[in-house]
Amino acid sequence: MVSEALEFHLKIDLPSSCIEGHFPGRPLVPGAALCAALAQELELRLRRPVVGVAKLRFSAPVDPNAELAITAQQRSESQWRLRVAAAGQESFRGLFNLGEAQ
């Protein structure tokens, strides 16, 4: 298998109701929203569904206006390691598991 790698930037576009409610006075991107945004981006690029994640670590809060730098490295035929940094600081890492193309 030839291991592939991707690097891209992402700005998460959330409804105002999310930003206002999570949390009032200190808006932060919900970890679930970050995971979902990453999964949707991977699905678009790889044309395969994300069916799980493993060894996720949320290491720093993500500001809703942050531009995220994503590094994705293929580890196996069905798994990619993603690392997310905002303003040079790692905020998230995890392994995304992919299902069969639909």
Place this chain on the structure above:
Amino acid sequence: MIEDLYAQLPHAGAMCLLDRIEHWDDSALVATTRRHRDVAHPLRQQGRLHALAGLEYAAQACALHGVLLGRLDSAQTAGGNTVVATVQLLECASGDLDRAGVELRAEVRCVLRQSHSAIYESRVSDGEGWLLTASLGLMLSSVN
């Protein structure tokens, strides 16, 4: 009742995702909601509510459980500042949450609780079957 519990969490408005607590005890909680198919859902991105967004339902169920435990024992750290720090393993259905059945059910079970951390097993499902299962590592610390 659930509004009183959410008042002790930092979440507000539409981000209070769960409607009703069906059951809870000192180790587990079950909550339900019917708002996941709302077109104005706060976690919707690019027209989708990805199954991974279900992680927030599980996290909020854990936080609500922490609040209830805090009421039982004032010495315990309440759930008001609960944040998900790690997820050891999560499996999700390939369909989106807004295509799930009428009612979502978030079930969480605490398998380890210490003064500043906890581990929960969680499951989000609808009447048709499971949508997400995850093992969550929580930090019970301030978000401020």
